[in-house]
Amino acid sequence: MPGHAPVLVSHVLRLLDPQPGQVVLDGTIKLGGHAAAILPRITPGGLYIGLDWDERMLAQARDRLRPEWDAHVLKLYAASYADFPEVLAQAGVESVDHMLLDLGINSAQLDDPTRGFSFEREGPLDMRFDAEGETQAVDLVNKLSETDLANVLYELGGETHSRRIAKRICQARHSRRIVTTAQLARIVESAIGRSGRIHPATKTFQALRIAVNRELENLERFLEQTPQYLKPGGKLAVISFHSLEDGAVKRFLKSAKKSGTFEELTKRPVVADTDERDENPRSRSAKLRVAVRVESQ
Ligand SMILES: C[S@@+](CC[C@H](N)C(=O)[O-])C[C@H]1O[C@@H](n2cnc3c(N)ncnc32)[C@H](O)[C@@H]1O
Secondary structure, three states, rough: OOOOOOHHHHHHHHHHOOOOOEEEEEOOOOOOOHHHHHHHHHOOOEEEEEEEEEEHHHHHHHHHOOOOOOOOEEEEOOOOHHHHHHHHHOOOOOEEEEEEOOOOHHHHHHHHHHHOOOOOOOOEOOOOOOOOOOOHHHHHHHHHHHHHHHHHHHHHOOOOOOOHHHHHHHHHHHHHOOHHHHHHHHHHHHOOOOOOOOOOHHHHHHHHHHHHHOOOHHHHHHHHHHHHHEHHHEEEEEEOOOOHHHHHHHHHHHHHHHHEEEEEOOOOOOOHHHHHHOOOHHHHEEEEEEEEOOOOO
8 A cells, every 4th residue: 555554563563572362552543554564463362452533544444454353353443542541441451462653644634635634735624633523723723812823833833933824824814714724825825935845834734733633632641541551561652753742752751761660662762764764755754662561569
């Protein structure tokens, strides 16, 4: 599946080292790329619990994996990884051997104009992974105050022109509600101009997507709950795609080391080698951290 290759898969396999009979929680199964690599390692006797907030992704994972893996081996849930304890309870599982998160957006979502994730495709300003989610990008863009909007763009997108963009957005929405991706992309471009190859709306779109899906809050909520549900010796693997995510994982593992719950196996985050970077552009910003659950004293 071009464009859908799972990232850092050989490193995930090497560091998690899944074994027959083990239980794996995959918080972001999407099309099941990592799942397809891990499932043969945990059988016979293992269980793979896959979650995705996006029902459409989950349906595709089901189509792809179900023919080979039945419900005794593979259980799929439309849920946020931040709510994984409820999912485990539903699955009748108390603790797991490995947990995996592969964060961020994927190309199937980016390429679908109806999802509103891309400034390159005209579509509604939606950006929700969860179609039932309360807040869409259109709400933030049209309702946040100029200051709050600028803060979102700066804090979640690292956009240094945040104030100028927020001001222009507020001027524009005064005369006409901003409802499409193309409309917003044009407004950002008119605020800060265009230079170089990167589209001027890149950081604005990233910031809005993170805010709409409360990505950092969800990641932190997920991490905080992991020690309780990982067996001693079990492993936690997180693949992140920007410094805010990696920073949250790094901070968590640092304090977990102090409190004696996790020991990081990757002293530095693992990144893709040249071949993978060439073959799969998405892997270029991927960072993998893996930690082992330390036996409680
Ligand atoms: C990069 S993809 C995962 C790719 C997958 N590991 C594979 O190998 O095919 C990230 C997925 O996370 C999902 N996602 C984003 N936020 C989520 C959340 N809070 N809970 C569950 N899934 C989420 C997205 O819908 C997307 O399908």
